[in-house]
Amino acid sequence: MADNKLAQIDLLRERFRGVVLVEGDDGYEEARQVWNGMFDKRPLVIARCVATSDIIEAVNFSRENKLLVAVKGGGHNSAGKATCDGGIIIDLSLMRRVNVDKENNTARVDGGALLGDVDYETQLYGLAVSAGIVSHTGVGGLALGGGFGWISRKYGLSVDNLLSAEVVTANGELVVASETENPDLFWGVRGGGGNFGIVTSFLFRCAPIGQEVFSGIIAKKFENAEEYLTFHQEYVRTMPDEMTVWMVLRKAPPLPFLPEDVHGQLVVLVPFVYLGDQGQGEKLLQPIIEATESHGMFYGMSPWTAWQSGFDGLVSHGARNYWKSHHLKSLSPDCIKEILHYAERLPTDECEIFIPHMEGAPSRVAADKTAFVHRSTPFVLNIHTRWQEKGDDERCMAWARNFHDATNRYAHGVYVNFLSDEGKGRVRDAYSEEVWSRLVEVKDRYDPENLFQMNQNIEPST
Ligand SMILES: Cc1cc2nc3c(=O)[nH]c(=O)nc-3n(C[C@H](O)[C@H](O)[C@H](O)COP(=O)(O)OP(=O)(O)OC[C@H]3O[C@@H](n4cnc5c(N)ncnc54)[C@H](O)[C@@H]3O)c2cc1C
Known part of the structure; x- marks a missing residue:
């Protein structure tokens, strides 16, 4: 040196x-x-x-x-x-403080906090911040890209609940971004990622969800997957915003409610959260239970913090990962066939096909209100390719790329936080033309030399 x-x-x-x-x-x-x-x-x-x-x-x-x-x-x-x-x-990983203001239903969150930090502190008051589903994910990257999870259909994305942010810009200046202070920056940090500066703290509106939610998982038999996916794509779109039901196609992990001989078998997992009374939640769940045969199921009232960390172990640190994603216009019959074709060829037991349902409160926010634009998408298709040995890189990545290519014709746009290194052109798919031009203007103003470029980069115009 x-x-x-x-x-x-x-x-x-x-x-x-x-x-x-x-x-x-x-x-x-x-x-x-x-x-x-x-x-x-x-x-x-x-x-x-x-x-x-x-x-x-x-x-x-x-x-x-x-x-x-x-x-x-x-x-x-x-x-x-x-x-x-x-x-x-x-x-920023030593900066993880969370301060809840219960009078105003807000939480001030340090830029290096993890989702679990936010859940533990807000739950002291029965509150939550709308964010993601794995407790060791960082608030910083998640909230700057959009941020969706189990309560976003009801309460909006993380960016929709951001009230202000403190930002250190490229020239080392500390500024506030809010509706009234530096509103162009406030617009940009709600979807434009870490392109404009380092957020030292976020101020979020909290949601009054209580300390337990009606939640669970139904494990559907894969042999009826086509029938189930066809039913699911229609039924979940009729549900109230309080109910969020997703799908994960993967080899069954050793979940305690599944018979041992099902562990390792291909299944369609149907996890859900209902923000409301258990009896009403059960009524909404019934058609899902009856749609096709299940291997087993588990549901009931769970502490929010337990539910939010329940999937952590499946996505622990250190494994090799290659993610591909896009928003689907719909889960059409042809698209379902393609998904099942690739599900039958998962390259490792840790890979999964994750299909969250997105519509609800986020879709009712105007597309130009924040830099997060793809608000009307019904479903996301996430190809989570995960393995342990370097020698498997090529095989696993090829599966993901081929799967992504094969479903491209059903897709429109992508969530910036689910992009891999896919080139400049692909970053633009996370935005509309109009939003992209506005993002470049914000970049020109706050980071004209592109100091912050290790992100899904918005290059300045010069
Ligand atoms: C297992 C797993 C589960 C996920 N689940 C969800 C989910 O449920 N919902 C969802 O919306 N997304 C989810 N994601 C995607 C997630 O939003 C992104 O991976 C996000 O980038 C994570 O943020 P981070 O701070 O942990 O990442 P980092 O890798 O630390 O940062 C990501 C980007 O953000 C920038 N950045 C981070 N913090 C700041 C800051 N304070 N100021 C400025 N820039 C910053 C970094 O420079 C980098 O460019 C998940 C990802 C994984 C791997």
Whole structure:
């Protein structure tokens, strides 16, 4: 490492309240890890921030030393955008405070918090923030891209519940983004990802969901999958926003309510959450139970925090992952056939085809209100390819690519947070033409040199 770079890093260390790590330091190996084991990168320096002043120092240091910058929130991004080779990771993972204001039903959340941090604190008051479904996902990346989960059909996306954000921009300035302060930036951070600066804290509106929700999983037999998917795509679209029912086609994990001989068999898992009275929820569930034969089921009132972490183990850190995704216009009969064709050829037992139903409150927000535009999509098709050995890379990735290509004709657009590294053109599919032009204007204003480019990048116009 050049002496002048080392000297600069020493200067950063002197001003920093958190920890500055370089290769060889204790903690460097751990801090450079991200969720997706495909990304084994070695940054020159890792700045582990503990306060906003650290973030400002790290941004100024990166800009002055012309370093490639990766910002790490939860490190969950499947495209590995929270790490880099040779540059700097501005690591927010020590900044995870959540403060709930129960009078105003809001939560102020640090930029490096995980979803579990938010759930535990808001649940003290029977509240929740609309976000994702795995507790070790970062709020930062999720909320900046959109953010949907079990309660978004009723309460909107994370971006729809964002009231304001504190942002450190590329020139090291700390600004507030809200409807009244820097509204162009506020519009951009609600869907445009981490392109415009580092969010030190988010202020979210909370939803009064209580501490238990009626929830569960029905495991449908795969032999009737075509019949079930045909029924499902129609029935779930008739449901009230309080009921969210999704599908996961995969090899059955060893769920305690399934007979042992079903473990490892191909099944259609139908998880659901109902925000309301159990009796009413059971009535809504009945047609699903009766639609086709099931291997087993489990449902009842569950603590929200338990439900929100119930799937964590299936997507733990470190495995190799390659995700492909698109929004589906509908689950047409031909599309269902294609999905089942690929389901029968899952390359490993850890792979899954995840089909959430999206319509509801998000679809009633005007498409230009935030930078998240694909609001009327009924279903998302997520191809979660997951394996352990490097030697399986080609086989697993080929399955995902072929599956994605085969279903492309049923698709329109994509959710930015589910993109892999798919090239500049593909990033634009997450937005409309009009929204893209507006995003470039916001980028020109807040990050004209493209300091923040380890993301699904919106390049400035110059
Ligand atoms: C297992 C799993 C489950 C998921 N479930 C859901 C789900 O239910 N709903 C959903 O909507 N999405 C879901 N996602 C997708 C998720 O939204 C993205 O992976 C998201 O990028 C995760 O954010 P992160 O902070 O953990 O990621 P990171 O990898 O840390 O960051 C992702 C991007 O955001 C930027 N970033 C992160 N924090 C900040 C910040 N504070 N300020 C500025 N930029 C920042 C990073 O620079 C990077 O470009 C899931 C992903 C995984 C892997």
